[in-house]
Amino acid sequence: xxxxxxxxxxxxxxxxxxxxxxxxxxxxxxxxxxxxxxxxxxxxxxxxxxxxxxxxxxxxxxxxxxxxxxxxxxxxxxxxxxxxxxxxxxxxxxxxxxxxxxxxxxxxxxxxxxxxxxxxxxxxxxxxxxxxxxxxxxxxxxxxxxxxxxxxxxxxxxxxxxxxxxxxxxx
Numbered sequence: 001x002x003x004x005x006x007x008x009x010x011x012x013x014x015x016x017x018x019x020x021x022x023x024x025x026x027x028x029x030x031x032x033x034x035x036x037x038x039x040x041x042x043x044x045x046x047x048x049x050x051x052x053x054x055x056x057x058x059x060x061x062x063x064x065x066x067x068x069x070x071x072x073x074x075x076x077x078x079x080x081x082x083x084x085x086x087x088x089x090x091x092x093x094x095x096x097x098x099x100x101x102x103x104x105x106x107x108x109x110x111x112x113x114x115x116x117x118x119x120x121x122x123x124x125x126x127x128x129x130x131x132x133x134x135x136x137x138x139x140x141x142x143x144x145x146x147x148x149x150x151x152x153x154x155x156x157x158x159x160x161x162x163x164x165x166x167x168x169x170x171x
Contacts, residue, residue, distance in 0.1 A: 035060040036070055038132065039121040042112065044083075044143060045166060047159035052149060054117075057085060065089035067139065082147040083161075087139040094140070099169060102140070107163035110137035115165040 036058040043053040056079075059069035071083035093106060112118055113133055120129045143161050147154040 038067075038069075040069070040118060040136075041121055042118045043164050044145075044161040045164050046145070046149075046161045051164055052161065054119075055083065056121075059085075059087070065092045067136075071143070080147055083143055083145040085141055085143045087136060087141050090138055090140050093142075099171070103168045105160045105162075106140045106142050107166045108169075109139045109141055109163075111167055112141070112163035112165060113137050115163075117164055 038057075038059040040057040040059060041054045042057065043051050044055060046052040053073070055071045055073060056075055057069040057071050059067050061067045065088065067087035069085040069087070070081055071085060072079040073082055087109065088106075090108075094102065097106060109118075113136060118133075118136075120132050123129050123132070141163065145159045145161050148157055148159065151157075
């Protein structure tokens with residue numbers, strides 16, 4: 001009987017080690033969620049016309065023309081992902097998106113930053129913050145809000161809020 005218990009214990013230990021060895025390399029290789037280190041905080045003009053947030057944006061570049069951000073209502077590690085925002089180089093956004101659609105859905109980050117409502121967090125070096133803001137000012141943003149305020153779960157409703165202080169383009 002004791003041989004049987006030892007044998008089962010050994011098999012359980014080997015199984016656990018095997019699982020750890022299988023999972024560890026995949027986890028250490030990283031994935032698409034790695035690198036969202038740029039922390040920005042800003043409010044949004046919600047689809048109903050109310051100011052929402054401020055939202056915590058955790059961002060990373062995915063190309064030389066697009067930065068993407070995961071948006072949360074707080075910095076709590078269990079905060080729900082409520083929105084996604086894309087920062088698109090102005091030259092690309094304004095070439096690819098018709099003006100009427102741009103005015104409805106996009107906003108100019110230079111205009112948004114000038115309102116003073118955007119804060120780049122977790123970076124002490126003021127020159128680095130100014131450099132990041134200057135790069136962001138060369139982009140337009142579009143936000144997809146996925147989990148509406150007051151909902152217990154996301155229900156498939158997607159809204160496109162805008163920046164507080166959004167101005168329409170004429171050209």
